[in-house]
Amino acid sequence: MPTYEYKREDGTTFEVIQKMSDDPLTTCPETGQKVKRIISGGGGVVYKGDGFYVTDYKNGGRSNGSAKPESSDSKPAKGSG
Template sequence: MPTYEYKREDGTVFEFIQGMNDKPLTTCPDTGQPVKRIISGGGGVVYKGTGWYVTDYKNGSRPAGKDDSKPDTSGSTGSAAKSDKPDTPPAE
């Protein structure tokens, strides 16, 4: 249920929890003073889940160091040079 803010005629503000379909309060339940519902900032955005993903960005931007379009030139694999011949399965 949402929390609404009300302002009493003396200028003090209080919050009241009520259903969205309930009518706004006209008097304060504690003091009996006339009240008006005020527009509040509401709650902040709540992000739930495991985190952000590269696929979440429409413009294709990626975090620094995560560009998959460039080949790995680090040479840390230690593999021999590749030949121009396609890979063939071993003979049985």
């Protein structure tokens, strides 16, 4: 269930875990003040584990099983550039 942030009349804020289908609160359950739901930037992206770089680009986009050693003919020719 998502967490929604509300702002009380006095300017203080609090968070409530609600179902998406629940109606927004109109009063604070603790103080009884009128409240307005704040549209926040969201939770953002959470990366877990060793990281995006290590799992997806460790071998230049190739999977571990298909990594080929570089051959000597992949070097630029003399006099170019």
